[in-house]
Structure formats: C-alpha cells, structure tokens
Amino acid sequence: MYEALFEKHEHRKVLPDLEGAKNGVVMRFAPNPSGPLHIGHARAAVLNDAYVKQYGGRYILRIEDTDPKRVDPEAYEMVKEDIAWLGLGITETVTQSDRLPLYYDLCRQLIERGGAYVCTCNNEHFKELKQVKTACPCRDQPVEKNIRRWEQMLDHTFKEGEVTVRIKTDLTHPDPAMRDFPAFRILDTPSHPKVKAHVYPLMNFSVVADDHLLGVTHVIRGKDHIANTRRQRYIYDHFGWKVPVYRHYGRMGIEGVVLSTSQMRLGINKGMYTGWDDIRLGTLRALARRGISPDAVRKAVLAIGIGDTDISFSWDNLYAENKKIVDPVANRYFFVPEPVTAQIDGAKPHTAQAMLHPSDASRGTRTLVFERTVLLPGRELTPDVTMVRLKDLFNVKITWNGSIPAFSYAGESLADARAAKAHIIQWLPAQDSVDCTLLTQQGVIAGACEPRVINELGNVVQFERIGFVKIDSVDNGRVTAYFTHK
RNA sequence: GCUGCUAUAGUGUAGUCCGGCCAAUCAUGCGGGCCUUUCACGCCCGCGACUGGGGUUCGAAUCCCCAUAGCAGCACCA
Numbered sequence: 196m197y198e199a200l201f202e203k204h205e206h207r208k209v210l211p212d213l214e215g216a217k218n219g220v221v222m223r224f225a226p227n228p229s230g231p232l233h234i235g236h237a238r239a240a241v242l243n244d245a246y247v248k249q250y251g252g253r254y255i256l257r258i259e260d261t262d263p264k265r266v267d268p269e270a271y272e273m274v275k276e277d278i279a280w281l282g283l284g285i286t287e288t289v290t291q292s293d294r295l296p297l298y299y300d301l302c303r304q305l306i307e308r309g310g311a312y313v314c315t316c317n318n319e320h321f322k323e324l325k326q327v328k329t330a331c332p333c334r335d336q337p338v339e340k341n342i343r344r345w346e347q348m349l350d351h352t353f354k355e356g357e358v359t360v361r362i363k364t365d366l367t368h369p370d371p372a373m374r375d376f377p378a379f380r381i382l383d384t385p386s387h388p389k390v391k392a393h394v395y396p397l398m399n400f401s402v403v404a405d406d407h408l409l410g411v412t413h414v415i416r417g418k419d420h421i422a423n424t425r426r427q428r429y430i431y432d433h434f435g436w437k438v439p440v441y442r443h444y445g446r447m448g449i450e451g452v453v454l455s456t457s458q459m460r461l462g463i464n465k466g467m468y469t470g471w472d473d474i475r476l477g478t479l480r481a482l483a484r485r486g487i488s489p490d491a492v493r494k495a496v497l498a499i500g501i502g503d504t505d506i507s508f509s510w511d512n513l514y515a516e517n518k519k520i521v522d523p524v525a526n527r528y529f530f531v532p533e534p535v536t537a538q539i540d541g542a543k544p545h546t547a548q549a550m551l552h553p554s555d556a557s558r559g560t561r562t563l564v565f566e567r568t569v570l571l572p573g574r575e576l577t578p579d580v581t582m583v584r585l586k587d588l589f590n591v592k593i594t595w596n597g598s599i600p601a602f603s604y605a606g607e608s609l610a611d612a613r614a615a616k617a618h619i620i621q622w623l624p625a626q627d628s629v630d631c632t633l634l635t636q637q638g639v640i641a642g643a644c645e646p647r648v649i650n651e652l653g654n655v656v657q658f659e660r661i662g663f664v665k666i667d668s669v670d671n672g673r674v675t676a677y678f679t680h681k
Numbered sequence: 682g683c684u685g686c687u688a689u690a691g692u693g694u695a696g697u698c699c700g701g702c703c704a705a706u707c708a709u710g711c712g713g714g715c716c717u718u719u720c721a722c723g724c725c726c727g728c729g730a731c732u733g734g735g736g737u738u739c740g741a742a743u744c745c746c747c748a749u750a751g752c753a754g755c756a757c758c759a
Contacts, residue, residue, distance in 0.1 A: 510692095518721085
C-alpha cells in the first residue's frame with residue numbers, strides 16, 4: 196500500500212523495460228569504421244551496453260565495413276580504443292568484411308527461395324518504375340536465370356554499375372522506400388583495405404544476416420533506421436527468421452559541434468582542426484583530452500534515454516555529470532592568467548600553505564614561498580580595485596597612480612578582507628612558477644601555474660577560480676592544459 | 682511529391698499505454714541566500730513547460746480529429 200504510493204512519485208532512474216528481455220539479451224553495437232567514435236555513437240553504444248548489463252547476455256561489437264568507400268583503415272583501431280575508453284562490456288567482436296562468404300551463401304539461398312532477383316536495369320529507369328509501382332523485367336525472370344546472373348556477379352562477368360541484387364518486397368507499398376530495395380552491388384574501386392572482393396552486400400542485407408546469425412534479440416538504434424527496420428522485415432520474412440525487438444531513439448544534435456565524420460575529416464585535412472582529438476570536436480577522444488570522464492558521458496547519455504523525440508544534447512548536462520566525478524578527486528592549484536608582476540611593499544617573507552583539496556585535509560598542502568614579488572591575474576587589477584587578498588597569504592592594498600598600480604602589505608586579517616569585500620585571488624611567487632598555456636574552446640590563455648602541476652600530468656585538476664583543466668603535456672618545464680569546464 | 686515518426690520549462694527527463702492521486706517529476710541552467718581563505722563543492726529559497734484549435738467526458742498532459750512545427754526515409758551509404 197505504502198509502496199504503491201512511493202512508487203508513484205519516485206521517478207525511475209532506469210531505462211524502460213525491453214519487451215522479451217527477461218531471460219537475457221543479445222545486443223550489438225555496429226559502427227562503420229570511417230573514423231573515431233563521437234558522442235552520437237556513444238549514445239547507441241552506451242544504451243545497448245546498459246541493457247545488456249541490466250538483463251545479462253552478450254554484447255557484440257560488429258564492425259560494418261561493407262562499403263570500401265567509407266572505410267578508414269585507421270578507424271578499426273580507433274573504434275576499439277574508443278570502446279575501451281567508454282568501458283563497454285563487449286563480449287565478442289565480428290568484422291563484416293571477414294564474413295562475405297556467409298552473405299554470398301545466404302544471398303544464393305534467398306534467390307532460390309524467390310525472395311530476391313538480380314536486376315540489370317538502368318538505375319534511373321528502375322527508379323521511375325518504382326515510383327509508378329511497376330515491376331521491372333528482371334523481377335519475374337526464373338530462379339535459374341537469377342542464379343546464373345548471381346554467379347556472373349561473383350565471377351566478375353558483370354562490372355560495377357551493371358547489376359544489383361534486389362529484395363522482392365511489395366511494389367504497391369505506399370512508401371516508395373520499401374519497394375524492391377537493393378541488397379548487393381558490385382564495386383570495382385576502391386579496393387577494400389581488408390579483403391579482396393568486388394561483390395558487396397548493402398547494409399540491409401548484411402545487418403539482417405548477422406543479426407540472425409549472431410542471435411541478436413534486441414536492437415536499439417536511431418530513428419533514421421526506422422525505414423531500414425521495415426525493409427529488413429521483408430528479408431526476415433523471406434527466410435522465415437525471427438525478428439528482433441527494435442527501439443528507435445530520436446535524432447540528437449549537439450550544440451556547437453559537427454558530428455559528421457566526413458566534415459570533421461575535411462576540417463582536419465584543411466588544418467582547421469589539429470586532429471581527431473581537437474578539443475573543439477565532439478569525438479570521444481576530444482572529450483577525453485579535455486578531461487571528460489567516460490562515466491560522465493555514460494551518465495549523460497543514459498539520462499537522455501531512448502526517447503524518440505529529436506533532442507539537442509546540452510554540454511551543461513554533461514559538464515554537470517563530469518563535475519560530480521571530477522570535483523572530489525581534482526587537486527587544487529593556482530593558475531594566473533595573463534600575469535602581471537607585482538612587488539609588494541612592506542611585506543616580510545611568508546610561507547603559504549594552501550590545501551590540495553578544500554574538503555580533504557588529509558591530502559596535505561602545497562607550499563608557496565612569498566619573498567617579495569608575485570604574479571597576479573592582470574585582468575582583475577582594474578583601477579576600481581583597491582584591495583585584494585592573496586589566497587592563503589595576506590591582504591594587499593592597491594594604490595593607483597593613473598593606470599599604474601602600487602602594491603603594499605595590508606595585514607593578515609581575513610576578516611579585514613571580508614569587511615572590505617576584497618576578492619580573494621590566486622597568485623604565484625615570481626621566483627617559483629612555470630609557464631602554463633591553457634587551451635580553451637574559445638582560444639588560448641597564456642599564464643603561469645605552480646611548479647607542482649607538472650606532477651599532475653594526465654590528471655584533471657582545478658585551477659582555483661578558473662575551472663577544471665586537464666594537464667595535457669609538459670614540455671621543457673612548460674605546462675599545457677586543456678580547459679574542461681567551470 | 683510520397684511514406685512514416687515525434688511534440689512537457691533554456692536544455693534533458695518523468696508522467697501519456699490503463700483519463701481523476703498532475704495547480705505536472707527529477708536533473709541541469711538561471712536568480713537570490715547560507716557555508717567557505719576558489720567565481721569549486723555542499724545546503725536553502727525562487728524562476729520556468731503540457732505546440733495550437735476543436736471534440737469525447739462529470740473530469741484530458743493523458744483518448745479522437747484537424748492544424749502547425751521538427752525530424753527521418755524514398756542511395757548500387759551505414
């Protein structure tokens with residue numbers, strides 16, 4: 196009784212149930228190896244992964260490389276790296292270019308069953324016939340002739356563009372997209388980087404063949420595949436195979452970035468981007484480089500779920516997830532952007548102890564030794580600022596002579612600084628700092644940071660009052676960091 | 682043009698199947714406050730939505746119809 200009441204208002208954090216999944220599932224992630232994975236891929240990859248983990252079962256990585264025009268040989272490796280980064284529970288991997296004989300065999304079977312025919316009609320002509328729901332002459336030719344033509348495809352008697360295997364569907368189907376769609380083609384060029392072939396299955400055929408052969412029970416993919424799902428049903432029906440359960444989620448746009456692999460590649464080639472991990476791109480490796488945790492990506496994507504509404508992915512939501520992960524672990528350091536040198540009059544040498552993490556004293560402190568001269572953030576020293584507190588050090592009075600500031604010691608009292616509403620700002624000892632370049636999506640910020648940051652190579656840290664950053668590289672004592680988020 | 686899918690706050694999401702408990706959930710964002718030697722974290726308060734119009738009904742975010750908008754497909758891509 197009470198449970199029922201609670202249930203009502205307790206919003207569920209889990210994905211909706213999948214039909215027929217009680218006894219486990221077999222699912223797949225099926226990227227095309229044309230480049231590294233991006234956020235869009237992560238949605239499919241993580242959603243399927245989450246269901247496999249929820250119900251138990253197998254999770255197949257299937258590399259769909261049946262179009263040599265869209266294969267980047269380097270992508271095979273990149274995809275695997277990206278999947279490892281995401282932490283998917285892949286249980287087995289298949290590559291479609293290894294499986295061409297399987298598809299050929301099934302195609303022959305389908306022709307024998309009368310479910311497909313080998314069409315030599317001109318493509319434009321076929322299109323016209325399709326629009327007016329009319330069969331082309333090849334459609335009704337005897338099975339023997341189709342088999343002969345199929346063999347001629349395989350032995351390369353036919354050349355590229357001369358012939359195509361079509362699935363018999365329903366020519367009167369109201370949706371022209373359903374009518375006798377193609378299943379195999381010949382491609383003479385380019386050659387496939389992994390296999391010698393000239394007859395290639397089209398996606399709708401190889402997908403059905405593999406989903407069936409691999410025992411896939413549930414498919415979650417974008418709604419751009421809705422039409423394909425319907426087309427694929429014809430193939431299942433011809434073979435008498437059991438159809439998996441499908442879910443199609445809506446289209447996802449991402450503010451501010453291009454997700455098209457071909458466009459990213461173009462930009463890289465033009466020199467607009469530094470590479471696939473350019474921090475302005477939406478690839479997983481770009482996110483990784485910026486200090487986004489795979490778990491944050493996973494949570495953000497799961498929060499979106501499998502709704503079929505078109506959505507726009509917001510960075511804010513991803514950053515919020517990432518911050519929850521990163522804030523408790525990131526050590527704090529001072530980074531002074533666009534530093535100006537300030538000599539503090541009247542101050543004796545001090546040694547500042549700043550906490551590595553404000554809510555975890557056990558991590559200890561960093562030591563910053565003040566002698567006489569410090570580096571301060573230039574942009575914050577405007578003539579209306581007459582007092583600041585150097586964090587963990589002391590107060591500083593600023594006297595302006597026109598636009599020239601003079602700095603003098605103004606006591607240790609934190610209460611004074613509070614009373615004066617002075618900002619508590621980060622600083623660095625002039626004699627003990629390292630150059631640090633901070634790269635943001637908006638541009639480059641030159642500055643300096645604590646020498647100890649060098650030891651954080653590869654980690655996400657927080658530059659106090661700036662935001663979280665990933666320490667990307669250290670070169671000759673110079674630090675390069677990437678801005679993650681506030 | 683043809684076919685189909687969708688429509689809840691700035692963003693994401695719950696609720697829609699089985700109409701009343703929804704003057705609509707949660708997160709994020711934004712505004713304000715508290716805490717704090719960071720403009721981080723944490724805590725508190727607030728802002729903000731059922732695309733429009735008809736209909737059915739005692740009662741509609743939920744069912745029906747129309748409109749509008751967005752998206753997808755109609756490839757020898759996936």
